[in-house]
Amino acid sequence: MASSSQGPVSTTASTCAAETARGRHTFVVAGYNLHRGLGAGKFIRSATFYVGGHGWSVRCYPDGHTSKESNQDFVCAYLELMAGTGAAEVRAVSDLRLVDQLTGESKVLFHPAAPRAFSGESPVWSARWFIRRTELEASTYLREDRIVIECNVTVIVTKQEAEPQTPCEIIPEEGADVAFKVQEETFRAHRVVLAARSPVFKAELCGPLRERNDGGVIPVEDVHPGAFRALLHFIYTDSLPAMDDLDGDENREIVKHLLVAADRYAMERMKLVCASILSRRLDVESVSTTLALADRYSCGKLKDACIQYIISSNSMDEVVASPGYEELKRACPVATVELWEKASKSRKIVHAEQLERVLDQTD
Incomplete structure (x- = not known):
């Protein structure tokens, strides 16, 4: 039996949510007959397009993906995660379609049932038997010696959300030795913590400018109070605060304010996080x-x-x-x-x- 002298239990909670970012790219293969004879396993590639902050492209194999007899009779299409996207693994689901050039309608020819993990080691996912060549060449999918491949991509983003905390829980008042005045709000913080995370704060609080900023409240101009609060939240927790109470437009606007604040204080990781959020919205x-x-x-x-x-x-x-x-x-x-x-x-x-x-x- 627990002793009554024990203190209260500190309880926290978190949520793992899945968000999605969707995009569509149209890849026109002009001069289809000129690409014929390229060779099995050789492909042409679309321009890079971006969905969920990651670069993608569509590969088209006019003579099949491999030299196997069962594959040579097919035109193949693949979705590819481009190198240098900044993530070890990206989960996405896609469908690949051909556009009927008489009606403008598209037909799904490849649609996997579950998301696929793309990575540097496994960057492509395929429709090896996208369409039989004889069927393609006898259809209105091929017109004026070109085909149109439409690719729809949905990127799954896993998001960890901690239980909202009040500013005093995030930034303990005890030991706070610096204060900032942002419009009508005052924020107290710890000089050593700010200096460790931001070279700008380090110069202001520990460098040549320290004497000017010692002993009083430091005014901060041209920064939204909400953005400054979120900046401190990121400095102390390495994450942005929850913004679930904001609608889409408000959320996007506050993230823009956060990016500006991150740039001002040379918080490069926070700046990248804000840029990533904006690229998905x-x-x-x-x-x-x-x-x-x-x-x-x-x-x-x-x-x-x-x-x-x-x-x-x-x-x-x-x-x-x-x-x-x-x-x-x-x-x-x-x-x-x-x-x-x-x-x-x-x-x-x-x-x-x-x-x-x-x-x-x-x-």
Whole structure:
């Protein structure tokens, strides 16, 4: 029997949730008959597209994946996780389709029942018997010597969520020796902890600027109080706070504030985490402003994800018509030119008249 003198039991809880990021890429194989005879096991590859913060491509084997007789009569298609995506393993499920070029409808020819683990050692998953060559060549899937492969990818992201804690539980008041004033809120923290995690805090609190910042409350300008609170949360816990009470737009906006705060205090890991979150939450209305943010704060992977989202989507006109695109043109002209240069070079077919119309609006 437990003694009554024992203290209370500290109880915590956590949740393991699965989120998904979905994307679609259209790969046009032009000059189909020219690719015939490439050889068994040899493939052509689509441009890299991004889903869930990871780069993907579609492989097409015009003469089959292997030299086995059972495979030579088939055109094969594979989904590939591109190298250098920054993750040891990515779980995803995909379907591969052929588009009927008379009706515009797509037919699912490969759809695995369960998610597949992609990694550096096992980066591809296949449709070895995608379609028999004789069937393809007798159908309207092949027209004007080209075929159109459509790939839908769903990336599964496992997310560990700790039970929400109050700021005083995360940042103990005992021993706090520095205070910050952010708008109308005051935050107390520990000088040694901040200096260990941020080179900017180290310079301000332990370097040449220490005398100026000793003995009083340090004012912080141009940072949202919620973002500063989350910055301290990340410094002490190496994770962002739960934001389940926010809707999608509010969540995205606070993450943008967090990225700006992370850049200001040279918190590179926090900056990468914020960029990864934003890359999974792109949509037509937000992608232009997110691209401008990525360009302004040198977030290369987020910038690439935004550009690939615009190139890969079927909503280019809607993106150009959004208010955020006007701001992108004004504030980031170099990024805007880079966007359309990559669009014109992409293997994804962009109708010439559409691209010309977009470029006219960019000038």
